[in-house]
Amino acid sequence: QNPAGATCSGAKRRQIVDLANRHGFLLVEDAPYRLLRYRGSEEPTLLELAPDRTVHMSSFTKLIAPGVRTGFMIGEKALIKALAKVAEETYISPGYVAQGITLEWCRRGFLLPQIERLKKLYAPRLEACLASLDAYMPDALPTRPEGGFFISLTLPNGVLTTVVRAQASSRHLNLADGLGFFPEGGGERFLRLPFCALSPTEIDDGVQRLAESVQSAR
Ligand SMILES: Cc1ncc(COP(=O)(O)O)c(C=O)c1O
Numbered sequence: 001q002n003p004a005g006a007t008c009s010g011a012k013r014r015q016i017v018d019l020a021n022r023h024g025f026l027l028v029e030d031a032p033y034r035l036l037r038y039r040g041s042e043e044p045t046l047l048e049l050a051p052d053r054t055v056h057m058s059s060f061t062k063l064i065a066p067g068v069r070t071g072f073m074i075g076e077k078a079l080i081k082a083l084a085k086v087a088e089e090t091y092i093s094p095g096y097v098a099q100g101i102t103l104e105w106c107r108r109g110f111l112l113p114q115i116e117r118l119k120k121l122y123a124p125r126l127e128a129c130l131a132s133l134d135a136y137m138p139d140a141l142p143t144r145p146e147g148g149f150f151i152s153l154t155l156p157n158g159v160l161t162t163v164v165r166a167q168a169s170s171r172h173l174n175l176a177d178g179l180g181f182f183p184e185g186g187g188e189r190f191l192r193l194p195f196c197a198l199s200p201t202e203i204d205d206g207v208q209r210l211a212e213s214v215q216s217a218r
Contacts, residue, residue: 033062
């Protein structure tokens, strides 16, 4: 999940499907990180558990390159057709160049090796980030993701993200504002740490700067 970096358990997925069956609602499954799993074992998709009531969405921007800005939906034919009509009436047409690049990429068999390559690249970055957090910030609470791009971190008691962000910026560490993930309030001690774009050495340096920023924010 984004931003939690958590994976929904199989039991919870089945409960969601039960509720949808009982109350007759549709499920929208937004799963662009699903294929980037580095450890643990795969859970079934909601689409597999409830094919008649799920629309499953994903994105090639996480698997090929951000610039392709191409995604896809899988679901019941009539519903997808209706959604395609809304899309057409909203933005006329998708970007055909990006779609063509994506199609050709898949047709030439590049996609599966690319996913394997990304998993090999990102898995040690996740491990490095967790190891540095454990070493430099033992009283903060990170999630321990099994895949995806993000770790979410709960800062120690009494330490506010807004203050840490200001401290970090003076150490040339740019932390994103995560308050937008809490539309009903909360999140005062929340930080989302993306770990994929940096090498393990850079991550270690960044987490050291983060730990110093937290120290000064206490
Ligand atoms: C959960 C989730 N869904 C959808 C998207 C959007 O993907 P795209 O890059 O194709 O716009 C993101 C991107 O960050 C995401 O985290």
